Amino acid sequence: MTAPRKRLDLPGIATGTGALLLIVYVVTVAAEGKLGTRTLLLCLAGLVLAVAFVVIELRSREPLLPFRYFRNPDITGSTLASFVVGAAHVPAFVFLALYFQEVRGYSALDSGLAVAPIAAVNLLISRTAIPPALAKWGPRVVLTAGMALLGAGLFLLGRMPSDGSFLTDYLPGALIFAAGLPAVFVGSTMPAVKAVSPDETGVVSGLVNTSQRIGAGLGIAVLAALAADRTKASGGAPQEALNEGYRLGFLGAGCLAAVGVLIGLWLVARGRRNGPASAPAPAEEPAGTARA
Numbered sequence: 681m682t683a684p685r686k687r688l689d690l691p692g693i694a695t696g697t698g699a700l701l702l703i704v705y706v707v708t709v710a711a712e713g714k715l716g717t718r719t720l721l722l723c724l725a726g727l728v729l730a731v732a733f734v735v736i737e738l739r740s741r742e743p744l745l746p747f748r749y750f751r752n753p754d755i756t757g758s759t760l761a762s763f764v765v766g767a768a769h770v771p772a773f774v775f776l777a778l779y780f781q782e783v784r785g786y787s788a789l790d791s792g793l794a795v796a797p798i799a800a801v802n803l804l805i806s807r808t809a810i811p812p813a814l815a816k817w818g819p820r821v822v823l824t825a826g827m828a829l830l831g832a833g834l835f836l837l838g839r840m841p842s843d844g845s846f847l848t849d850y851l852p853g854a855l856i857f858a859a860g861l862p863a864v865f866v867g868s869t870m871p872a873v874k875a876v877s878p879d880e881t882g883v884v885s886g887l888v889n890t891s892q893r894i895g896a897g898l899g900i901a902v903l904a905a906l907a908a909d910r911t912k913a914s915g916g917a918p919q920e921a922l923n924e925g926y927r928l929g930f931l932g933a934g935c936l937a938a939v940g941v942l943i944g945l946w947l948v949a950r951g952r953r954n955g956p957a958s959a960p961a962p963a964e965e966p967a968g969t970a971r972a
Contacts, residue, residue: 692744695733702726704897710905745887749876755884757947758872759891761823764940765830765864766892767899768933772834772857774900775907775929783842783923797851798858806862813863819870820951824944826863831937833857838930842923864940868892871947899936903929 703726709719737743749755773795780791813822836853844850872884911925 687742689736689740689742689744691736692733692740695729695736696744699726699729699733700894702729704894704901707898708901710901746883749884749887752875753950754871754875754947755887757943757950758868758870758888761827761864761868761940761943761947762888762892763895764827764936764943765868766895766897767902768830768834768895768936768940769857769861769864770896771899771903771929772837772933774904775926775933776837776854779840779923779926783919783926794846794850795854798854798861801855801858802861805859806866810862810866814866814870818951819867819874820944820947821867822863823867823871824941824948826860826865826867827937827940827944829856829860830864831860831934831941833860834930834934834937838927838934840923840927840930842920860937867944899933903932906932 702722706719706723706726709715734747737745737747750759776795777791780786780794781788786794810822813825833853833856836856837850840849840853869885869888872888873881876884907925907929909925910928911921914921914924916924
């Protein structure tokens with residue numbers, strides 16, 4: 681017998697998407713110092729849509745985002761960790777491209793080749809080290825270790841001088857950063873996916889991935905604003921001033937990764953108390969169902 685098709689939550693889609701677009705746009709514009717009446721009105725509209733989205737989802741029988749998921753700490757922790765992953769690693773790639781092209785004078789092609797070792801190590805670690813690490817320690821420990829590597833690499837990148845050596849000043853931090861990437865990607869997703877029944881993994885996976893995209897947008901906006909302010913405040917030569925800003929951006933991303941370590945440790949502690957996997961989030965009862 682064919683299962684009944686679920687109704688598409690169009691009000692939830694409209695209000696949720698609209699709220700995200702407006703809020704990310706306002707943060708980006710505000711980071712550029714362009715606050716004005718129009719920006720403030722758009723911010724207010726985004727907040728109103730966000731509130732409307734929450735109200736709609738709480739009242740809907742078939743919500744786009746069932747808030748009952750957040751009763752499960754594994755889902756909440758994974759969502760927060762994924763947000764931090766996006767806010768830390770995406771701005772890092774932006775700052776690397778700007779560092780090589782604007783500070784070191786690389787061409788766009790040379791800048792791309794400079795970050796190629798990160799992609800190579802990422803692929804190598806994901807194929808060789810991550811599967812046995814997951815089998816031995818589980819996703820929570822892998823997430824925590826990955827966040828630590830991510831943060832260590834970013835802090836090292838935050839020390840690069842404007843005339844630094846590719847081999848000694850850039851490559852060590854880049855490779856440590858690269859080693860942490862596959863660990864945080866897998867580790868921030870698996871706890872949430874394992875916490876629900878198989879037919880709900882798509883929704884939860886979408887929630888975790890969306891939080892990463894939101895984190896990326898907000899992370900770029902905020903860290904780029906901090907970097908620009910540091911550059912303006914620097915009294916050195918143009919390239920040195922730019923480098924000061926990018927270094928602050930890397931350090932800010934590293935601090936976000938340190939927050940991710942704390943989230944990972946919280947998940948590890950929960951896992952040791954409650955076992956290898958949390959019970960699936962409770963299903964919502966149909967309206968009118970009587971309790972025994």
